[in-house]
Amino acid sequence: MRLKxxxxxxxxxxxxxxxMTIAMIITMAVSLTMLGASGLMYRxxxxxxxxxxxxxxxxxxxxxxxTQQQRDDLQGKxxxxxxxxxxxxxxxxxxxxxxxxxxxxxxxxxEAVKPDQLPESFRLRLVDPEQYKQIFDKYxxxxxxxxxxxxxxxxxxxxxxxxxxxxxxxxxxxxxxIAALLLVANTIQVAAYSKRRxxxxxxxxxxxxxxxxxxxxxxxxxxxxIGALIGFGAxxxxxxxxxxxxxxxxxxxxxxxxxxxxLVMLPLMAGAGALVSAVTAWVTLRFYLRV
Amino acid sequence: MxxxxxxxxxxxxDDVSCSIEKGEFVFFIGPSGSGKSTIIKLLLxxxxxxKGRVIVNGKDVTSMRSWKRPHFRRSIGCVFQDFRLLPxxxxxxxxxxxxxxxxxxxxxxxxVVPEVLELVGLGGKEHRYPHxxxxxxxxxxxxxxxxxxxxxxxxxxxxxxxxxxxxSIEIMRLLDRINRTGTTVVMVTHDSNIVNQxxxxxxxxxxxxxxRDQARGVYG
Numbered sequence: 001m002r003l004k005x006x007x008x009x010x011x012x013x014x015x016x017x018x019x020m021t022i023a024m025i026i027t028m029a030v031s032l033t034m035l036g037a038s039g040l041m042y043r044x045x046x047x048x049x050x051x052x053x054x055x056x057x058x059x060x061x062x063x064x065x066x067t068q069q070q071r072d073d074l075q076g077k078x079x080x081x082x083x084x085x086x087x088x089x090x091x092x093x094x095x096x097x098x099x100x101x102x103x104x105x106x107x108x109x110x111e112a113v114k115p116d117q118l119p120e121s122f123r124l125r126l127v128d129p130e131q132y133k134q135i136f137d138k139y140x141x142x143x144x145x146x147x148x149x150x151x152x153x154x155x156x157x158x159x160x161x162x163x164x165x166x167x168x169x170x171x172x173x174x175x176x177x178i179a180a181l182l183l184v185a186n187t188i189q190v191a192a193y194s195k196r197r198x199x200x201x202x203x204x205x206x207x208x209x210x211x212x213x214x215x216x217x218x219x220x221x222x223x224x225x226i227g228a229l230i231g232f233g234a235x236x237x238x239x240x241x242x243x244x245x246x247x248x249x250x251x252x253x254x255x256x257x258x259x260x261x262x263l264v265m266l267p268l269m270a271g272a273g274a275l276v277s278a279v280t281a282w283v284t285l286r287f288y289l290r291v
Numbered sequence: 292m293x294x295x296x297x298x299x300x301x302x303x304x305d306d307v308s309c310s311i312e313k314g315e316f317v318f319f320i321g322p323s324g325s326g327k328s329t330i331i332k333l334l335l336x337x338x339x340x341x342k343g344r345v346i347v348n349g350k351d352v353t354s355m356r357s358w359k360r361p362h363f364r365r366s367i368g369c370v371f372q373d374f375r376l377l378p379x380x381x382x383x384x385x386x387x388x389x390x391x392x393x394x395x396x397x398x399x400x401x402x403v404v405p406e407v408l409e410l411v412g413l414g415g416k417e418h419r420y421p422h423x424x425x426x427x428x429x430x431x432x433x434x435x436x437x438x439x440x441x442x443x444x445x446x447x448x449x450x451x452x453x454x455x456x457x458x459s460i461e462i463m464r465l466l467d468r469i470n471r472t473g474t475t476v477v478m479v480t481h482d483s484n485i486v487n488q489x490x491x492x493x494x495x496x497x498x499x500x501x502x503r504d505q506a507r508g509v510y511g
Contacts, residue, residue, distance in 0.1 A: 002391075197375070201375060201388065204335075204364065204375070205364065205392065205440070206360075206367075206393055207393055208361045208362070208393075209361060211394075212392075
């Protein structure tokens, strides 16, 4: 009975002030979409790191005039280095094969390059990829080395860009969340004002505090949940039309966005939406209703 | 016990001491601003005294935590000058509302509400809205709402303030009947006619002090 009363109060409350309710839901939806997008981005970067860091190498390219002696010395040192897990030597021929494979879509480029022009290299796999700096410091001054390249550095640039986009989404989510928060506070105030007579009587006859507050808090929570659902819908549309649509080439090059990752965002968004609304409503009531 | 409101130059109630027995009928009288209404607020735990203690139904409410207040209030009924009825609900619904919001079922309400409306003399008018009732009838609905939960104490803050003398007397008869069921009635008023007719205990307050406390008293 009491549950039915509370629920019907919630529905009446949402309808009574329908323009405000819609505004509340829209801002909530936009904010939560941004939150979901940044969460998705976070997972995406994580997935990419897992996938690419596995295969990451440090390449030491040798000078073209490197001597046999220098090469053997370097190989010996690298093999004995505790930081290095694995060393693979790649000669000019192998480098050329790889080059051909990488640029098979550009035969003109492959034509223009001769095996001689490509440098020999050592490809290292490190015990801990984070220790690139030590390797660099240790071998940079060795004879016969042209350049030491950490592939991780290249990937980190991509991750930094994704990280920046993620931060922008997060900031946007937060700014929208402030707007949503103020709208919730205002809606609850209006609702409390329109029910002030009922609230006064309830306080007078000794209705419990939760019973007085629940309809208002639930009103905000319902709006928050609807906002989360709309936000999730927007995120799903973004997956279908953006990630799998116009940005398909990019996402396939990096890592495709899976439905699993998108689905995980639903509880996150719903939880954030419901919690923010509930807390805001409750705090507003503490000030406004003084129950 | 002393109560001073913030920003007030003098206490609303200054070192007042008064005890009311169970089942008594007490008038608090005095001019406007003398502190009569503050007594009601203290008894309801709407405000707390700055000094001294307020004990209601054997419980010290001075230090009562605010989350206990709702349950405490269920033992007190309250009637005001302005009735405080919900305009969009019928007489029946107004009384039933008071029961339902403290967790009583609709079945309980269906049994108890007609009974108490009959008691206050509103039999047959259950489904009228407040604006379809006279002032006296509205106050009866308010009394029914205050009494439906069978409180130990009924507080009445100038319940006849908006009513003509004849209607006022009817309301007083009703309060008297409720008092006879064993309910303590505390009534704040400055209606001398009523006080003089009822011949009950009178406590007179002036400028926050008790100047007279008389069994079977009259006004001034």
